[in-house]
Amino acid sequence: MSADVIDKSLETFVLNLGPQHPATHGVLRVKLTMDGEYIVHAEPVLGYIHRMHEKMGENRTWAQFMPNTGRLDYLAALSYNHGYAMAAERAEGIEVPERAEYIRCITVELNRIASHLLWFGAFVLDLGGFTPLLYAFDDREQILDLLESVTGARLTFCYFRFGGVYNDIDDNFITGTREFIKRLRSRMPMYHDLVTKNIILIKRLKDIGPISQEMCRRYGATGPVLRGSGVNFDVRKHEPYSVYPEFDFDIPVYTEGDSMARYMVRMDEMEQSMRIVEQGLNKLPEGPVMAAKAPKILKPAKGDYYCAVEAARGSFGIRLVSDGTNTPYRLKLRSPTFSNLSLFSEACHGMLLPDALALMGTLDLVIPEIDR
Amino acid sequence: MAPLDQVLALGRANSLWPMTFGLACCAIEMMAAGASRFDLARFGAEVFRPSPRQCDVMIVAGTISKKMEPAVKTLYDQMPEPKWVIAMGNCAISGGPFVFPGQYGIVEGADKFLPVDIYIPGCPPRPEALIEGILELEEKITGSRRWPRVQCG
Amino acid sequence: MDQRSTTDLLYIAAFFLGGLGFAIGPFIIATLLAPRGTRNITQKTKQLIECGITPIGDAWIRYGVIYYLYALIFLAFDVDVLFLFPVAMAYNKVTGLGIGDFVEVVLFVGILSLALVYAWNKGVFEWKRKNYNRP
């Protein structure tokens, strides 16, 4: 945070955008020093939902930590499963069969669409519009039904295993997904007409909360926040993993860097994820979904490993330090929203409070992922 | 119960206004319960009030960390009488999956410091479970159950 | 006091008492029907609401003058509407000429909206972003 030196003669009061607030989507507290409606200094206070996943990693075996990855960012939990599974597979050198890789990409992209739909509903709710939330949740329920039929969970998935996935997808999942994509494609124009072209939303988001590329680099922001400021950085293309090179999709990038740009990046990403899911379903190979010789007890070689995946909110990285036993020695979770939120204090300096809330909505925060 | 009490209880039971008090994953299931498919509005509970002064039920949905505990107490006190508490999810019942030998950060269960009326197990519990919890609370308030009970098995 | 004015007075008194009843009634009902016991734990019921945190410092400070101007403009148009109610009741009844009353109303609202034009030029409605860092 640039140490902004405020002259003392200014009469300010402290307002708590506290742990229980509809706009913080969880228990984030922002201590705002206010001059009337203007924010003089914003200081996010974290730790209200700190559950210490990292220490749990140290006294659980490798496989027992998988449910935790589902409870970090529960809106796009499958990419966290994917990150953790890939990190361990790289360390141990396990080969994942082709079909399992395709199932992983399809379910992760479906989960990304569900996460963006919920963000869309909650974000427009922050700006005052209630009805889009109901439409977005209606679509999201379709995805949750599909994912539940395969994984068994709606939110906190624990579907991936080291070496594949534990349950194969069946035909009505495939037909259900195709129908869902047709249905969502027919509803996206309605969302754009009703919300994106709405003059109130444009007035609330255009040129509000500009985030420059230089600020993104200093804070390490990734994901839609970075792509809204004109940088084409997406781990799926930047560091191709799994079977993403087989799909042809592009990365929506907007250069304005304001809240409207970040909003449009996420809306276009839903379209790209649908393209990936369709291609994934068309090219789905036959074969096993679990590696033949996946070891039951995982004992990766000594040393540390880093693995990054593109979660819905940015690049989620896992640093595993293993000392050869079956419990990790140290397990660091690099959460994307932790870095995205760290630039909030500098980004909302001198803004009006409602604009700062619009900016916070476009950062798409999930607080248990920040506090870990 | 005296007839006036019965009338009051019926009125209170069918207009339980929950407080938007999502802590973690269960909050998303609470929102899903309030949204279009599972529709809490059928039971008069779809008005999620952000301010504690205007709500009757505090649904503790998620893990309560030691840093958050004073805030939960303050919010509970600021709610006007009569008020009830629903502990939603394993974290609010007993600390859930985050209880391990070295856990310093969370309060293991909302009933450690709040008078909890209804416990809804699950991690996260499905929206139908939350609706069943609200029906259970209505039965606790009015003494009789107006909605059919699901006989499973 | 002839017969007609007393009935008028009765109407006004009844209307006033009805209003008073609606105002005070909920307080009485609330005290009668509220449950006696309380389940509070830390006796913080009377505390100001700030998302669960005890408020820091005091909010009774001197604010910018812009908010005062904002309130004044609202007040001007609020009172303006107040005067238009009786005009609406007696519209077209006194002079019988529609145009006269209409011109008077337009004139009255026009003079008041001059205040709005003045405030607009003074930039009361632009909420520009400020920079609080000392240069």
Added chain:
Amino acid sequence: MGLAKIKEALAGLAVTDEIEVVKTIPAPPPAEGEAPGKPVEVKEKVEQNMLFTPDYAKKGYHLDVKVTPQDVVTAARILIAQEFFLESITGVDWMKDGQIEVVYDFNLWQTLCRVVIRTRTDRTNPEVPTISDIYSGANWHERETHDFFGVTFTGHPDLSPLLLPEDADFHPLLKDFKA
């Protein structure tokens, strides 16, 4: 390629350490009648320049440099000059050899080049200079590492607990932490 440029830029800072290498000396050729001798393993101290380029497919990063705590700031300056961004700061508590290791991950936007900078400080009172004036994002990462390991980052504007309660004086991720 970015990797070569950054590699020789950071080469100057790399520390040379003594690390133990297990060498197996093959058994001497057996004289006619006896049975062949067993190979003998010997531990040896070897001077090793701690700048490695591990294979990315297994480890996940391209360059791994170990520097002294003071050189972290110069390394960060070099890296921000070459447009790297800071991904995360990790603390690792090596209780057996009484040290705390702080690991910095950097990455590029245009080309894929993940650089890892490591430092080790002694465990009793770990001290590392801060890089939060170069990378503002490091402010929170350093506060979190201070929360969990007690590493004091000298020059950090405000090292108060970030994730732990304000009055927390314990460091939970140390191996000898008892709740």
